[in-house]
Amino acid sequence: xxxxxxxxxxxxxxxxxxxxxxxxxxxxxxxxxxxxxxxxxxxxxxxxxxxxxxxxxxxxxxxxxxxxxxxxxxxxxxxxxxxxxxxxxxxxxxxxxxxxxxxxxxxxxxxxxxxxxxxxxxxxxxxxxxxxxxxxxxxxxxxxxxxxxxxxxxxxxxxxxxxxxxxxxxxxxxxxxxxxxxxxxxxxxxxxxxxxxxxxxxxxxxxxxxxxxxxx
Amino acid sequence: xxxxxxxxxxxxxxxxxxxxxxxxxxxxxxxxxxxxxxxxxxxxxxxxxxxxxxxxxxxxxxxxxxxxxxxxxxxxxxxxxxxxxxxxxxxxxxxxxxxxxxxxxxxxxxxxxxxxxxxxxxxxxxxxxxxxxxxxxxxxxxxxxxxxxxxxxxxxxxxxxxxxxxxxxxxxxxxxxxxxxxxxxxxxxxxxxxxxxxxxxxxxxxxxxxxxxxxxxxxxxxxxxxxxxxxxxxxxxxxxxxxxxxxxxxxxxxxxxxxxxxxxxxxxxxxxxxxxxxxxxxxxxxxxxxxxxxxxxxx
Ligand SMILES: Nc1ncnc2c1ncn2[C@@H]1O[C@H](COP(=O)(O)OP(=O)(O)O)[C@@H](O)[C@H]1O
Ligand SMILES: [Mg+2]
Numbered sequence: 244x245x246x247x248x249x250x251x252x253x254x255x256x257x258x259x260x261x262x263x264x265x266x267x268x269x270x271x272x273x274x275x276x277x278x279x280x281x282x283x284x285x286x287x288x289x290x291x292x293x294x295x296x297x298x299x300x301x302x303x304x305x306x307x308x309x310x311x312x313x314x315x316x317x318x319x320x321x322x323x324x325x326x327x328x329x330x331x332x333x334x335x336x337x338x339x340x341x342x343x344x345x346x347x348x349x350x351x352x353x354x355x356x357x358x359x360x361x362x363x364x365x366x367x368x369x370x371x372x373x374x375x376x377x378x379x380x381x382x383x384x385x386x387x388x389x390x391x392x393x394x395x396x397x398x399x400x401x402x403x404x405x406x407x408x409x410x411x412x413x414x415x416x417x418x419x420x421x422x423x424x425x426x427x428x429x430x431x432x433x434x435x436x437x438x439x440x441x442x443x444x445x446x447x448x449x450x451x452x453x454x455x456x457x458x459x
Numbered sequence: 460x461x462x463x464x465x466x467x468x469x470x471x472x473x474x475x476x477x478x479x480x481x482x483x484x485x486x487x488x489x490x491x492x493x494x495x496x497x498x499x500x501x502x503x504x505x506x507x508x509x510x511x512x513x514x515x516x517x518x519x520x521x522x523x524x525x526x527x528x529x530x531x532x533x534x535x536x537x538x539x540x541x542x543x544x545x546x547x548x549x550x551x552x553x554x555x556x557x558x559x560x561x562x563x564x565x566x567x568x569x570x571x572x573x574x575x576x577x578x579x580x581x582x583x584x585x586x587x588x589x590x591x592x593x594x595x596x597x598x599x600x601x602x603x604x605x606x607x608x609x610x611x612x613x614x615x616x617x618x619x620x621x622x623x624x625x626x627x628x629x630x631x632x633x634x635x636x637x638x639x640x641x642x643x644x645x646x647x648x649x650x651x652x653x654x655x656x657x658x659x660x661x662x663x664x665x666x667x668x669x670x671x672x673x674x675x676x677x678x679x680x681x682x683x684x685x686x687x688x689x690x691x692x693x694x695x696x697x698x699x700x701x702x703x704x705x706x707x708x709x710x711x712x713x714x715x716x717x718x719x720x721x722x723x724x725x726x727x728x729x730x731x732x733x734x735x736x737x738x739x740x741x742x743x744x745x746x747x748x749x750x751x752x753x754x755x756x757x758x
Contacts, residue, residue, distance in 0.1 A: 294668060318667075318670045318671060319670065320670075321669055321670035322669070322670035326668065326669055328668070332664070334662055334665060335661075336661075345665065346669050346670070348466075348469055349666060349669065349670055349671045349675055350462065351461075351462025351463060351465045353465055354465075354469070393669075
C-alpha cells in the first residue's frame with residue numbers, strides 16, 4: 244500500500260530532515276511514526292501526502308510511484324488520501340458541515356448527496372448535533388474530530404494523521420485513538436505520526452521510529 | 460448531471476455569494492466598471508445615430524450625368540441601355556427641354572431664358588445608386604465618365620466624403636477610447652480578484668492540500684470577474700439610456716429647427732447583450748490574469 248525506499252528529504256535551506264528511510268505498510272495496517280519533536284515525522288507525512296517531494300529515493304502509494312508523477316496528477320492522488328494535518332487546517336468562516344463538505348465539492352458530488360455523506364461522517368465522529376457550529380465554538384477534541392470527519396468523508400483507503408492528539412487531554416486523546424481504531428477495523432490503512440508514547444505502547448508491533456531524520 | 464457541471468454550478472453560486480457578501484465593495488467596483496463602459500458605449504450610440512443621419516438625408520447619393528451638347532437621341536438611347544444593365548441603381552432621364560423649363564419656372568429666370576437664342580443645357584441623367592458608400596460612388600463615377608458622349612459626371616457628395624471622414628475619425632477615436640477603458644476594466648477586475656484571493660487564502664491552501672485542481676480553485680473567481688463585468692455592462696447600458704433620454708428633448712428641438720423629425724435611436728436588447736458580453740469577457744480576462752498570478756504563491 245505504501246512502500247518507501249531510501250527516502251531522503253533535504254529542505255531548500257540545505258537541512259536534511261530525512262535520511263535513507265525505507266519501510267513497507269500493507270493494506271489495512273495501522274502504523275505509527277514515532278519520534279521526538281524535530282525527528283522528521285511531519286516531513287515524512289508530507290512526503291506521503293505529496294505536499295512535499297522527496298530529494299531522492301522512491302515512494303509508492305496505492306500502486307502509484309509518487310516520485311514519477313507530474314504536478315497535474317497530484318490533486319487526484321491527494322483525493323484518495325484522508326489527511327489530518329498537524330494544525331488541522333479547519334476553515335473558520337464556515338460551519339462544521341460545510342468544512343466536511345469541502346472534499347466532496349472538490350470531487351463534484353451533487354449537493355444533496357454531499358450533505359448526506361457529510362452528515363454521516365459527522366455522525367461517525369459524534370459531531371452530528373454540532374453540524375451548524377462554527378469551528379471556534381468547538382473544543383480542541385471536537386475540532387480534531389471535525390478534521391477526522393473531513394478526512395474520511397471521501398472514503399479514502401488510507402488515513403494519515405499528523406500528531407492528532409498534540410494538545411488534547413488524555414480523555415479526548417483516547418477518544419481519537421478509538422476512532423482511528425474503528426477505521427482500522429473496517430479495513431482502512433491508518434498512518435499516525437505521534438510522539439505520544441502511550442499509543443505506541445498499545446500498538447507496539449507497527450512503529451516507524453525516527454530520530455533526527457534517521458530510522459531506528 | 461456530470462461532476463464538472465455540478466462544479467460549475469457550485470462555482471457560480473459561490474461567486475454570487477461572494478459578490479453579495481461585501482455589498483459596498485461590490486457596489487463600488489460595479490460603479491467603476493459601469494462608468495468605464497458607459498463612455499465608449501455612449502460614444503458608439505452617438506456615432507451610430509450620426510451615421511443614420513448621414514444615410515437618411517435624401518439627395519446625397521445622387522450622381523448627375525451630363526451628355527455633351529451635340530449628343531443626339533441615338534447616343535442618349537445608348538446611355539439608357541447601359542444604365543439598364545447597372546441593376547443596382549435607380550435613375551431617371553432629364554431631357555434638356557425639361558431642364559430649361561425648370562429654370563424658366565424659377566423666379567426672375569423667365570426673361571433670361573427667353574432671351575437665349577437656343578437651349579444651352581445638355582440632356583442629363585440623375586442616378587441614385589443603392590450602394591452609397593463614397594468609394595463605390597467614386598468607382599461608378601469613373602465608369603460613367605468613360606461612356607460615349609458623356610461630357611461630365613458629377614458626384615454630389617463632397618460633403619458626404621467629409622462626413623464620412625469625420626465618422627471614420629470618430630470611430631478611430633472611439634476604438635482607442637474603448638481599448639483604453641477596456642484595459643481599465645481589466646485592471647479594476649484584476650485588483651478586486653487579487654483582494655478576493657487574499658481573503659480566501661486559507662480556503663485555497665486547504666483545498667489544494669486535499670486535492671483541488673487549480674481549475675477548481677480558479678473557477679469561482681473567474682465567474683466572479685465575469686459576473687461583475689456583466690453587471691457593470693448592465694449598469695453602463697442603464698446610464699447610456701438615461702443619457703440618451705436626457706438628450707432626446709434638445710435633439711428633437713434642434714431637428715425641428717431644420718425641418719426634420721430626427722429622433723435618437725436607443726441601443727436595443729441585442730446591443731445591450733453585446734455590451735454585457737464585452738463586460739463579462741473583460742472581467743473574465745482580468746480575473747484569469749489575477750488569479751493565475753496569485754495562485755503561484757500557493758505552490
Ligand atoms: N519547510 C522547512 N524548511 C526547512 N526546514 C524544515 C522545514 N520543515 C521542517 N524543517 C526542519 O526539519 C526537521 C524535521 O521537522 P518535522 O518534520 O516537522 O519534525 P517533527 O514533525 O517530527 O517535529 C526540523 O528540524 C525542522 O526544523
Ligand atoms: Mg510535526
